[in-house]
Amino acid sequence: MSINRILGSSLVRNSFVYVVCDGINKAIPFLLLPFITYYLTPGDYGVVTNFNVYVQILSVFCFLCTAGALPVMFNKLDKSEIRSYVSNMMLLNTVVTFVCLIINMFILRWIDRGLNISPTFQMYAIVVVWFTGITNINMLLWRCEERPVAFGVYQISQSAVNAATTVVFVIILLLGWQGRVYSMMCSVIVFGIISLYILYRRGYL
Template sequence: MSGSGIYAISTLINSSIPFLLLPILTRHLTPEEYGVVAVFQVWCSLLGVFCGLNTYGAATRKYYDYDEPERYMGDYVAACVAIMIISSIILTVIMLQLVDPLLKILGLPREWLFAGILVGIGNFLVQLRLRQWQVRKEPMKYGQFQISQSAFNAGLSLLLVLTVSLGVDGRLVGITSSMLLFGVLGAILLWRDKLLTLSWKPELIKDALTFSVPLLPHFIGGFLLLTVDRAVISSILGLEAAGHYMVAAQLALALNLLLQSIHKAYVPWLFERLKQDNCEEKKHIIKISYLYFLGLVIIALFAFIFGKPALIFIAGVEYAPAGDVIGWLVLAQTILGMYFVVSSYLIYAKKTQQISKITILSGAINIVLLLTLLEPYGLAGAAWAMCVGTTVQFLATWFLASRAIAMPWSLKRIIFG
């Protein structure tokens, strides 16, 4: 099996573990408790953007700049870890000053508010370790580490929720402990492989920040578009509503995982053919793209028809209100699947700054609509807001992609030549 195939399969297995947990946890946690889990994960996602400032991406890119990466990467990884430590301390200080309003807005217990920092630290170290395996083309180690972490998370959560009867705290302990433990393990493995040194080089810290800070708008935009809705729902409609929405969102996410795996396999195929710059080949690419779009539309229609009974069967009747939005959330994921296709052209053309701008715009639109529609229309308003946000992201990206690379997008040209 090729390296890309191993990465795709390991990512799919890793991401499907929380989905497999769903029918078990929903029968042992109330919707309100599930809402607490949802808000905690949103909080961890937000902190993850700022804890280390995603400089593990800078370490990934820097590998290709060195003629002898094994000789120099240890100092660069150390610079990234230094940024993570400093940013985590700053985040903690800020949170100490804002703890009361944060507790009021999020509705999380104080200890779990600060546990989010530990999850951010662990996630940073895990990503740093995984990316260094990836650039060295070691997919088996990558997959084993990734899947082991998720399996430990799931196993510990089930043990604490089902056997020890800790309820929602058991699930949060599973998330936090697994991320922190594997983060520490990742750091140890980096040290063992001489990819982490005890060094302080300000010029490397500056280099890592120069690469990573301009990308923050993209990550923030993605957070606003795809994640923040659960926290807003909790704040306005309560934790029970957030729990219902989280279940629907997790089921819709199963489609997203499949689409991401398809996208990972599609991109190398696409780039190889774009490089040939052949007119007939380009027509073939667009035909496949339109057939793919049609397939995604059909999937969305099926979700509107069969989504609610399927959700009740999987999660239980207590989560039936989530069935009212599952169709819309699946539609949003199918639109994202179309976005993955057209965004590939901007990546090929090295127009990544345009992607960041579109993501910020789409996220802002989602937030405005979310705050406008949530109270009068409930969970459906949140799902509609996401659909509009992802549609804007898709159409704007498609427009810019059509200008970046000439492709025969016209249906008339495809059908009649």
């Protein structure tokens, strides 16, 4: 196979788009970091880190296991079956998230003492996880369908909104670590709703 043919293949083109978009996506928070560090103390960063850790723990239970199976099933099922599979994934993720919410109610104080996350922000973490699961499903479908441009634009847009709301809440309104959490919530909820609409319009819900 010639070099030109390799470079012209969809795999190479898609990989190039993913790499470029991923680079831009990671550059946005990196460029914002010097400004944020001026307004957030090391203690603030610690609380934000704990919040992110709790979100990641919840994500393992709420959607990562089911989402990991989607790329495998995508090539085994036809279009109608994929739609049914995605709908069932959404339902299962919602049920599991609700179960996590109930369990969280019984261990609020332990989590507060262990991670220094108040009960209110523990509830915020569960909201973030549910909306993140929706966006994750939408992004996985774009990957499976080999739509790197849509994937990249969506990813960069979410990072840009996250950065813009961080400027508003942390730098302008001076809300400290709470502002950083609010900015994450805003971007996750907005793009989760957009993902819900996209999935609905495409017949997955």
